[in-house]
Amino acid sequence: MLEFLIVLLHLHGIPGYEPSEEDGRAMAKTIEEINEKIKTGKAVVVNAEEMIGIVEEKGSRGAAETVDVVTTGTFGPMCSSGMYVNLGHSKPRIKAGGGLCTLNDVPAYTGFAAVDVYLGCTALPDDDPRNKIRPGRFRYGGGHVIEEFVAGKDIRLILDAYGTDCYPRKKLETLVNIFDVNEAVLFNPRNAYQNYNCAVNLSDKTIYTYMGVLKPNLGNATYCSAGQLSPLLNDPFYRTIGLGTRIFLGGGVGYVAWQGTQHNPTVKRKPNGTPEAPAGTLAVIGDLKQMKPEFLRGASFYGYGATLVVGLGIPIPILDEEMARFTAVRDEEICTQIVDYGQAYPDRIPETLGEVNYRELRQGRVQVRGREVPTGSLSSYPMAVKIANELKRWIQEGRFLLSLPVTHIPGPESGITFKPLQERPIEDHLELIGQEGGRR
């Protein structure tokens, strides 16, 4: 309770956010009480879409009294994703560390102990033509290997090592699958972006981006968020989502491991607490052996690269009226910025072409510079609903208990911002070394 009051005190000082005067006086539930209800099958669990209607009907106070858990979901391309695997030791032994490893010809990172390797979802086979002839197809990369591995298929493993007295073998070629290896873990340094840009192209030629193909002269717009179902948009100040939070990850159970890279909680917010631009992110981890290929899909972005579409869902405990209000957020109350990927994004020009909300985006057309522009989504809303409902079922069946964060991820009060890279000429450093007469 003390922690809750501290968080509330923090939130009252956040620019843009306007807490309800009711929130401080609202009834409160503990996570233990909610888990007890889950164990006895008495918990009331709804998805974030259903919560909107409940709060509309009963008010946030009535909804907080009725509902125990709100489930969220998202299913979109998340490029900072990958798996690490302990392959098991061959006879004689081989040391992958410092050597080269490929899985179905896609290179994996070997800079760990003997047989631990990490495969990132954007990795490409050495002989992939990439964008040599633009736009490249990127038909097979790390994300596709992960999907096939999770599906139980055999994968071609090739290891080249330098050989040591304790690990004498220098070459290994074998089939491996997810059942044979010791550990297979999905570990994604940045997932679940809290909001994302709406991308357009002001230039006069078609461009091929991670936001999909963008036609010239505002020919189309793309966006990528589950909006009202998205996890961090339903807990905008990370009150319940933090380190150690148990989540739905790729069809199995996972955990929040840390705040994600590029976590940017200080973005300007609306009175309902939602950020107006990309903000918080999560690093997540989970046992790949429990996951399903339906929720981890290899994907190719024409002219851009390979990636992994990740299914992620987070349950939000309705501890009090404020959480009820947060989880009732609607698409029309969540805004994002329209960004030109023809020039502003690649050249890092901080310029927006205007603001748009997710209801407008989902209706298929938005106004940009007086023109009506058709919209397409990269994130799958129907799959986000499916994930939120799957998680809801797990909780209703008593198979999944909620957890409070072991510690919180940085919120707006942390002052943390996402820094750009400041380039510094290497020559200056070399001169300095010369003046000092040696290497520092």
Added chain:
Amino acid sequence: MTSHRIVIKYPPRVVDKPILCNLAREFELDFNILRAQVSPETGGLMVLEISGEPEKYKAAMKRLNREGISTQMLSKDVLWDENRCIQCGVCVTLCPSGALSSDPATRLVSYDPGKCAACEYCLRICPVQALEVHF
């Protein structure tokens, strides 16, 4: 009146015959060529939208088959795998003929073979390769 989108394939030996012209003259059919290609190995391939009287359309198809020209409905050659599709909707603003669309209420993507122009752009832009073309 009937209207169909079909794929016709013809062997190299008939490449120099005025097939479509004959169809129009003899069977009073209207046709719109959506796509045409000729290669020395596989012969000719055309994607057509043909419209006319149902009986005459049937007779025309029979005539083509008799001459060794295969005909197939376009819907059997362009396949949308509903199970592979992740229902994201990135294709809907890029499909030039509007064959791929998304329901604003359910946000589910659907494919209408009747509108497909067989441009094959979807093969490149679908992130999960949910579309296949078998010409």
